Amino acid sequence: MRNVLLLVLGLAVLFALLAGYEGGSAFQLKKSTPSPVSPPSAAIPSSSYSVDLLLPAVSRSGEGSLAQLRVHVVAGKGRMFLQSDSANPLTNPDTQYSIRTAFEVAKQLAEADANALDVYYSISADSDVVGGQSAGAGVAVATLAALEGAKLKENVLITGSVDPQGGIGKVGKVLQKARAAKAAGYSMLLVPVGERTYVEQKQVCKNEVIQDTYYQTCTTQSVTVDAESEVGLQVVEVADVLEAYRLMKE
Numbered sequence: 697m698r699n700v701l702l703l704v705l706g707l708a709v710l711f712a713l714l715a716g717y718e719g720g721s722a723f724q725l726k727k728s729t730p731s732p733v734s735p736p737s738a739a740i741p742s743s744s745y746s747v748d749l750l751l752p753a754v755s756r757s758g759e760g761s762l763a764q765l766r767v768h769v770v771a772g773k774g775r776m777f778l779q780s781d782s783a784n785p786l787t788n789p790d791t792q793y794s795i796r797t798a799f800e801v802a803k804q805l806a807e808a809d810a811n812a813l814d815v816y817y818s819i820s821a822d823s824d825v826v827g828g829q830s831a832g833a834g835v836a837v838a839t840l841a842a843l844e845g846a847k848l849k850e851n852v853l854i855t856g857s858v859d860p861q862g863g864i865g866k867v868g869k870v871l872q873k874a875r876a877a878k879a880a881g882y883s884m885l886l887v888p889v890g891e892r893t894y895v896e897q898k899q900v901c902k903n904e905v906i907q908d909t910y911y912q913t914c915t916t917q918s919v920t921v922d923a924e925s926e927v928g929l930q931v932v933e934v935a936d937v938l939e940a941y942r943l944m945k946e
Contacts, residue, residue, distance in 0.1 A: 744768065744769060744770040744771075745768075745769045745842055745845050746766060746767065746768045746769070746842065747766070747767045747838045747839075747841045747842040747847075747848060748764065748765065748766050748767075748838075749765045749767075749834055749837070749838040749848060749853075750762040750763065750764060750765070750853055750877075750880065750882075751763040751764075751765050751819070751830075751831045751834045751835075751853075751855075752830070752834075752853055752854075752855040752873035752874075752876055752877055752885065753821065753828075753830070753831070753873070753876075754868075754869045754872055754873065755822065758869075758872065759872060759876075760869070760872035760873045760874070760875045760876030760877075760879075761821070761822060761876055762853075762876055762877070762880055763819055763820065763821035763822075763831070764819065764820040764821070765817070765818075765819055765831070765834065765835065765838055766817070766818045766819075766820075767815060767816070767817060767835070767838045767839050767841075767842040768815070768816040768817075768818075768842070769813050769814070769815050769816075769842040769843060770813065770814050770816070771812065771813060771814070772812070772813055772814025773811070773812070773814065774803070774810055774811035774812070774813065774814070775814045775815070776795075776796065776799045776814070776815045776816075776817065777814065777815070777816045777817065778792065778795060778817045778818075779816060779817060779818040787819065788828070790828060790829050791828060791829065791831065793829070794828075794829040794831060794832035794835065794857060794858065795817060795831070795832070795835050797832060797836075797858055797859065797860055798832045798833075798835035798836035798839060798858050798937075799815060799835075799836075799839055800860065801836050801858055801860065801861075801862045801937055802836050802837075802839035802840040802843060802937070803839075803843070804862070805840055805862065805937065805938055805941070806840055806843040806844055807844055808843050808844050808845070810843050813843060815839060815842065815843070817835070819831075828867075829857040829858075829865075829867070830855050830856065830857060830867035830868070830873075831855075832856065832857045832858035832864075833854050833855065833856035833857065833858050833864045833886075833888075833934075833937060833940060834853070834854045834855065834856075835858075836858050836862070836937045837854060837937060837940050837941050837944055840937065840941050841941070841944075841945065846945050846946070847945070847946040848944050848945060848946065849944055849945070849946055851881075851882055851883045851884060852882065852883075852884045852885075852886065852943065852944045853877045853882050853884070853885050853886070854885070854886040854887075854934070854940055854944065855867055855870065855873050855885065855886070855887055855888075856886070856887060856888040856934070856940075857888075858937060861936075862936045862937045862938060863935065863936050863937075864888050864889075864934055864935060864936055864937065864940065865888055866888045866890065866891055867887075867888065867891070870887050870891050870892075870894065870923050870931075871894075871921065871923050871926060871927065873885065874923045874924075874926075874927040874929050874931060875927050877929060878927050878928060878929040882929070883929065883930060884929070884930040884931075884932060885923075885929055885930070885931050885932070886932050886933075886934045886940050886943060886944070887923070887931055887932070887933055887934070888933065888934070888935075889933045889934070889935050890933065891923075891933065892922065892923055892924060892931045892932075892933050893920055893921060893922045893923065894920070894921055894923075895918050895919070895920055895921075896918075896919050896920075896921050897916055897917075897918060897919075898916070898917060898919045899914050899915070899916055899917075900914065900915055900916075900917050900919075901913065901914040901915075902914075
């Protein structure tokens with residue numbers, strides 16, 4: 697009988713220990729489980745700013761045309777984005793490089809904290825693909841204006857490539873671009889240094905009548921063409937982005 701009581705008592709103690717271990721385990725598990733935390737809400741930009749600018753270009757047929765650039769700035773981390781969708785043509789690698797260079801130059805020149813802003817670019821043109829680097833200067837000026845929250849004059853356009861130091865380099869077809877700017881109602885076009893005038897090979901013909909016989913003699917001559925005089929539009933040469941920005945800023 698005594699052995700039976702000891703056996704019952706031993707089993708009771710064992711069950712009590714097992715119950716306490718399971719309870720403690722459950723408590724520790726509950727204690728170590730982190731309470732749900734609400735995910736942080738997405739950062740909402742406190743402000744945004746956009747600048748629109750027409751970019752002189754040349755169509756596939758060789759005529760001057762204008763592409764539409766929009767630069768949109770929001771709070772961010774100093775990044776750039778180039779929009780590409782059905783409403784925006786594709787950009788060739790050289791154009792993408794030009795936009796990237798313009799973005800970096802504008803960041804260096806801006807008085808605002810460009811590393812706290814993101815820049816979005818969209819280009820609309822009468823073409824499936826945009827190529828060349830002649831938009832670089834315009835992109836840099838528009839980006840600088842957007843970063844600083846400034847406005848650009850409504851009567852001035854610019855053409856020119858841009859280098860990493862902010863210099864504006866030569867491009868082609870200035871006369872065609874000047875004509876497109878003039879036709880759109882603009883009164884001034886900024887161009888790289890040395891490109892207001894250029895030498896063009898023209899055929900010059902002389903007509904004369906000798907003894908009742910008509911003769912025409914033609915020769916090819918080098919002719920200096922002044923874009924301002926040729927088009928009737930003020931054409932101003934600029935050396936760098938900062939000089940251009942000062943002329944285009946309101």
